[in-house]
Amino acid sequence: MASEACCKPAPPAVDNGVGKEEIVGGLPAYVTGSWESGAAVILVSDIYGKLWKLADKVAAQGYLVVVPDFLKGDPFTPKNNSNPLEGLREYWLPKHPPSEAAKALKAVVEDLKGKGIRYIGAVGFCWGGKVVALAGKEKLFNAIVQMHPSLADASDYEGVQSPIAVLAAPSDGVEKFIQILKARNDIEHLVKVYPGVEHGWTVRYDENDPEAVKKAEEAHTDMLAWLKKHVPTSVNSS
Numbered sequence: 001m002a003s004e005a006c007c008k009p010a011p012p013a014v015d016n017g018v019g020k021e022e023i024v025g026g027l028p029a030y031v032t033g034s035w036e037s038g039a040a041v042i043l044v045s046d047i048y049g050k051l052w053k054l055a056d057k058v059a060a061q062g063y064l065v066v067v068p069d070f071l072k073g074d075p076f077t078p079k080n081n082s083n084p085l086e087g088l089r090e091y092w093l094p095k096h097p098p099s100e101a102a103k104a105l106k107a108v109v110e111d112l113k114g115k116g117i118r119y120i121g122a123v124g125f126c127w128g129g130k131v132v133a134l135a136g137k138e139k140l141f142n143a144i145v146q147m148h149p150s151l152a153d154a155s156d157y158e159g160v161q162s163p164i165a166v167l168a169a170p171s172d173g174v175e176k177f178i179q180i181l182k183a184r185n186d187i188e189h190l191v192k193v194y195p196g197v198e199h200g201w202t203v204r205y206d207e208n209d210p211e212a213v214k215k216a217e218e219a220h221t222d223m224l225a226w227l228k229k230h231v232p233t234s235v236n237s238s
Contacts, residue, residue: 025108033059044128
């Protein structure tokens with residue numbers, strides 16, 4: 001679920017010159033990596049958007065990485081320091097339902113495949129975790145990763161059609177869905193709950209805190225391992 005942990009400062013999400021903005025699936029997107037890789041990873045952000053720095057990190061593994069602006073230029077902006085999530089459920093979420101973003105995600109996939117991308121993975125963070133689960137009810141992806149998902153329910157895991165990794169904080173409450181995935185023999189899955197972390201820890205952390213960086217990088221490593229296992233590129237399949 002969304003929590004105040006989502007509001008912690010993120011690593012600087014600035015364009016460092018590696019990627020550029022392109023239109024993908026009708027949406028402006030930060031694109032980094034090579035179109036020649038044959039494999040793409042779509043990052044679906046949390047309610048605050050961007051993720052450019054992490055996109056460059058994923059691209060360094062041989063992927064084309066696309067971060068579409070599913071928020072349509074309207075990321076959530078806290079207006080009350082004492083209650084940083086004020087207005088999220090009342091106003092922001094009704095304007096940005098994950099179901100609509102899932103439709104937009106499908107359009108991004110179709111565009112990438114039309115441009116010659118053969119293998120596609122999707123990684124969703126918090127709100128984005130719900131988006132990739134909804135889109136994943138169709139066979140669009142070679143793999144899905146949810147990073148500290150919010151708004152999850154049983155139908156997400158009953159209906160998902162791709163290998164899925166769920167990387168969560170204890171407060172995310174994903175344990176109740178483990179049995180659903182264990183009962184399925186048709187898709188590979190991984191559920192990992194990281195002790196001592198808070199919701200949002202993989203992208204909302206203090207870069208000057210070595211322990212916070214270590215915990216975030218552990219999850220990044222697990223995410224990349226899942227992608228490499230299921231989403232082959234010309235780099236990691238050679």
